Amino acid sequence: MERLAILAIALGAGLGLNGALRRLNPAPVDSAGITLAHGSAVENAALFSLGMRRLAADLGLIRLLIYYGTPEDHHGHHTVAEHFGSGHYPELGPRAMRILDLDPSFSYAPIYSAGALAFNLDRPEEALAVLRHALSRDPGNPEYHRYAGAIGFHKKGDPRKVLELLEPALENEATPTMIKHLAAFLFERSGQRERAVSIYREIAQASRDEGYRRMAQEALRRLGAEL
Amino acid sequence: MSRLFVLAVNAWQENLRGRFFLLSFFFGLILLYVSLLLGILAADQELRVLVDFGLALIEIIGLAGALFGACTALLREIENKTIYLVLSRPVRRWELLVGRFLGLMLSAWAAMAVMGLFHLALLFLKGWSWENAYLWAWLGSCAKVWVTASLGLFLSLFSSSVMTAGAIAAILWTLGHFLPEMRALIARSPDQAAALPMQLLSLVIPDLQCLNLRDKIAASSFDQAWLGLGYAALYSLVWTGLSVWLLKRKEF
Numbered sequence: 001m002e003r004l005a006i007l008a009i010a011l012g013a014g015l016g017l018n019g020a021l022r023r024l025n026p027a028p029v030d031s032a033g034i035t036l037a038h039g040s041a042v043e044n045a046a047l048f049s050l051g052m053r054r055l056a057a058d059l060g061l062i063r064l065l066i067y068y069g070t071p072e073d074h075h076g077h078h079t080v081a082e083h084f085g086s087g088h089y090p091e092l093g094p095r096a097m098r099i100l101d102l103d104p105s106f107s108y109a110p111i112y113s114a115g116a117l118a119f120n121l122d123r124p125e126e127a128l129a130v131l132r133h134a135l136s137r138d139p140g141n142p143e144y145h146r147y148a149g150a151i152g153f154h155k156k157g158d159p160r161k162v163l164e165l166l167e168p169a170l171e172n173e174a175t176p177t178m179i180k181h182l183a184a185f186l187f188e189r190s191g192q193r194e195r196a197v198s199i200y201r202e203i204a205q206a207s208r209d210e211g212y213r214r215m216a217q218e219a220l221r222r223l224g225a226e227l
Numbered sequence: 228m229s230r231l232f233v234l235a236v237n238a239w240q241e242n243l244r245g246r247f248f249l250l251s252f253f254f255g256l257i258l259l260y261v262s263l264l265l266g267i268l269a270a271d272q273e274l275r276v277l278v279d280f281g282l283a284l285i286e287i288i289g290l291a292g293a294l295f296g297a298c299t300a301l302l303r304e305i306e307n308k309t310i311y312l313v314l315s316r317p318v319r320r321w322e323l324l325v326g327r328f329l330g331l332m333l334s335a336w337a338a339m340a341v342m343g344l345f346h347l348a349l350l351f352l353k354g355w356s357w358e359n360a361y362l363w364a365w366l367g368s369c370a371k372v373w374v375t376a377s378l379g380l381f382l383s384l385f386s387s388s389v390m391t392a393g394a395i396a397a398i399l400w401t402l403g404h405f406l407p408e409m410r411a412l413i414a415r416s417p418d419q420a421a422a423l424p425m426q427l428l429s430l431v432i433p434d435l436q437c438l439n440l441r442d443k444i445a446a447s448s449f450d451q452a453w454l455g456l457g458y459a460a461l462y463s464l465v466w467t468g469l470s471v472w473l474l475k476r477k478e479f
Contacts, residue, residue, distance in 0.1 A: 051439045053439075058269070
């Protein structure tokens with residue numbers, strides 16, 4: 001009987017404290033829901049239950065990078081026979097959207113995915129779908145609008161406008177190296193050598209992506225510029 | 228007060244000699260190893276992954292140690308009968324419990340601080356620059372560990388079983404992180420009467436998600452963080468107070 005009384009007091013105290021907290025700090029309810037991939041649903045649920053949403057999103061990004069970094073043949077099978085970038089990568093968009101479901105503030109994943117879809121794989125519609133999903137998760141993020149605009153101009157074949165929109169993002173440390181490399185390439189192609197060299201140099205010196213560092217060094221050699 | 232202090236220091240020293248710092252050492256080794264892999268795999272996002280992985284590991288190791296300590300501290304003394312030696316001196320039961328728990332929490336937080344310093348050193352080596360968000364996230368983890376350990380202490384005295392107390396506390400830990408989802412489910416439920424037990428549960432289990440300040444690192448919005456920390460302190464005090472009450476009534 002006494003234990004029941006203690007339990008009742010404990011429950012009452014918890015109820016009072018939780019009620020007060022909810023009134024003072026009403027936590028937002030995620031009405032959009034979460035989509036989990038069949039291959040990582042258990043892992044994500046486990047990380048969720050431990051309060052590690054960001055870590056789940058991080059692991060999703062690492063998987064996405066490995067997925068996009070693995071050569072794929074024209075039937076969508078991963079292979080070592082063909083070169084990087086020649087595949088179809090149908091999961092690139094959906095994977096980025098699932099990462100956003102796990103951590104809506106993780107803008108790197110949709111920007112990386114949209115950039116790869118629009119500029120490397122020439123599938124701007126899918127890229128815009130990713131950005132639309134990102135905007136539904138984080139409507140106030142101006143970067144998504146910027147990239148949507150750049151992709152629109154890329155679709156229309158106007159690289160000057162693409163660069164105009166991407167240039168402010170190049171100062172942002174969080175911008176994927178792939179986007180910086182693309183901007184440098186567009187500058188190079190439009191005859192703005194100095195600007196291209198400066199971006200390639202920054203990638204070669206500061207990027208954490210070894211592949212892009214190597215490509216930037218090659219580009220600098222090609223342009224006859226010092227590292 | 229001095230008796231309380233002596234008991235807390237004694238418990239702290241016992242813990243320092245034990246598993247806590249050994250775990251910190253293993254944490255360091257694991258982190259070093261994983262950081263090498265993550266550096267290659269995460270490319271541009273290496274620092275974010277390192278920050279997240281390190282903070283998560285600090286919390287899990289801190290929780291494991293604190294929960295185990297909370298569930299076993301008094302039960303072990305009761306089983307070994309060493310509690311008689313302490314209580315035969317001019318020490319009140321509440322002083323024994325609060326002193327032991329204080330010592331346990333001090334050692335858990337000290338271990339988490341050591342791990343945090345090691346983690347920070349690694350981050351600085353990788354080119355990370357200091358953000359206050361890190362401190363908030365770490366404080367949030369400490370508060371979560373405190374809340375769960377106080378629940379574990381209460382449950383160990385209530386159930387008199389280390390396994391049961393540990394298991395229930397672990398379940399409450401996971402449920403505490405699912406509170407926003409539980410509330411969303413309740414709001415969407417077509418039959419509110421059927422959702423009533425869940426609604427009651429959602430009002431009672433600790434709201435650990437509000438202490439999950441790691442999730443707010445990107446937005447750097449910590450305006451309400453003090454509220455969460457205050458909630459954790461009150462919640463822990465309530466459960467520690469109930470543990471005191473249980474211990475007072477216990478017959479040895």
